[in-house]
Every structure is written in structure tokens, then in C-alpha cells.
Amino acid sequence: MAKRTKRKTKRKTKVQGVQIDMISEDFISTMTSMEKINLILEGVKQGNIVILERGLTPEEETKLIEITMTEIAPDDFVGIEIESYPSRQKFSLLGRLLGKKAIETRLTVVGPADQLRTLRRDHDLISALVSVRSQG
């Protein structure tokens, strides 16, 4: 019986797609507002989708929008698409006594505006379409 040799060829497959960075609450909680914003914008400008387990506070969201505006460049970066569930107010006894409201942020998705498109969003549902960045 002739020995059948099977020539193994390594097939290199080039995976095309969109990189998704999922960042944990623990990691985010160690960062300052500016560190969070820089991390998001760095990823998004490379064409990545950034998902934060716990999102940004409303003030951080406005700061992110503000800095995004300074980064917009024609034919290069048109801005971000950001989707988050509305933040919730956390009530604690200490907070009530001090008259302070604590804000509980929720999952946030940020991506390049030319690649991430919101299809539908609600209090508890975010439906989005992600497209691959066209080359050249």
C-alpha cells in the first residue's frame, strides 16, 4: 500500500473585521477622566469599537464630545458614535444626609462615526450596525 503523504500547507487566512476592545469596570475605575477619554479616542481613531463595562459620567461624556470636536479632520476623522444606557442615580444614607446624589454609569459603546451606526436604542436595548472601514 503506497504511503500516502499528505502535504500540509499552511494556509494564511487574513481575517478582516473590526477590533472590539472591551474594558472592565475594575480597569476603568483606576483611571482619571482624561485617561479614559484618551483611551477611548485612541482606540476609536484607529477604527476600533470600545466597550466600557461601566461608562462615563455625564460630565465625562461632554468632555469626550468636546475633545472629539478638536480631533475632527476632513477626510480623516469625522467624529464618534456613542451609545450608552442613561445613568442611574444611586441612593445611599450618607448621600442623603450630605445631600449628594451619586451617579451610577452603565455600559457604553463608542466607535468611529463612519463605522458605527445606531439602529435602535431604548432604556435597556442598544442595537447597532458596525461596518468595516473601507481601505484606500
Added chain:
Amino acid sequence: MGIIKGIKRILPTWLKKIFRKKAARIGIYGPPNAGKTTLANRIIRDWSGDVMGPVSEIPHETRRARRREGVVVNANGATVTLDIVDTPGLATKIDFHDFMAFGLEEEEAKRRAKEATEGVIEAIKWLDDLDGILLIMDSTEDPFTQVNVTVVGNMEARELPLLIIANKIDLPEASPARIKGAFPQHPVIPISALEGFNVDKLYEAIANHFG
């Protein structure tokens, strides 16, 4: 607990009496083309006989904040003096190609886009200097946009008064109920700033809310 609650309730009234402000500085916020300048023009025309600025169907027509001081609104026996700030439309993305779709030349579209980004920054900076906000939304559009969620979140975090205006109710596809459903924790006033529908209700709400 009860004493603290009581003090918290009456303290703002005392402070208002002691340090009575001349005018409440109110910002008109919202996404592009929601009708911010149309509303500012409506309020100023009704109470001062003047207008704030030009309106256009091309987004980001207002690219610098405009302020009008000392607009006195009387409604339902209450009087309030307002400094009204008409802000540029808030957005998370600005693509000059969108302006070219309205017939603008590339250079003009790029210039408008650049000015629009500066306008968004200016609108955000104004948030620090306001006593309250009129957040205007287009009743024919989905209200659950990030801009709306962010503005509402900011006002809640700053504990500043907010009135939501459901604009364009003169259009057949308008649904102010959708806006009420999206932000049930805040008062929503359905109006048509262009046609003047229901603006009396808006003035009553302004006088009660910011007075």
C-alpha cells in the same frame, strides 16, 4: 432625617429671597435642526418684538452662541426675567460631506464643518454658566439620541432645572408622547415654535420653572 429634608426643601426659597437674582440665564440646547433658533426668535419676538438670528434647513446654521439679556416673560400671574442663550447644535460627529449634500461647495462645506466643531465646544462651555436649560427636541425624530441623554444627564448631575420642548408638533409625523416616554422624569411641553402652537403653555412652564 426629617429636619434635614425640611431644611433642604425651604433653603432654596430663602436663598432666592436673600440673594434675589436679576435674571435667570437660560440656555436653549438641542441637536442641529431641532429648532433652537426658531424657538429663541419666537420667545424674543413675543416678549421683546425682535429676533435672535437667522434659521436655515442646513444643519449647524448657528455656529456661535448668541445671548439676549433681560427678556421679561409674564404668564399666569408669574413674571420671570431671562437671559436667553441660543447655542449651536450639539453633535458627536461633523462630516463636511453632509453639507455638500445641501449644495455647498467643498471649501464652503469644510469651513462650515470647522466652525460647527467650534460651535459644539462653545455650547458645552456654556453649560457651566447657566441657571437652567430648555432642551429642544424634534418630535418627528427618535428622542433617544446620545446628545439628548448627555444633556439630560448633565442637568441632573448639576441639579439644574430642565424643561424639555417637544418641537414641530405641526408636522403630521410628530410624536411628543415618544419624548415623554423617553424622559418621564422631566416636564415635556409640546409646541410648534414655527407656527406658535401651544407657546402659551411653554411660557407658563418657563415662568413656573425658572421664576
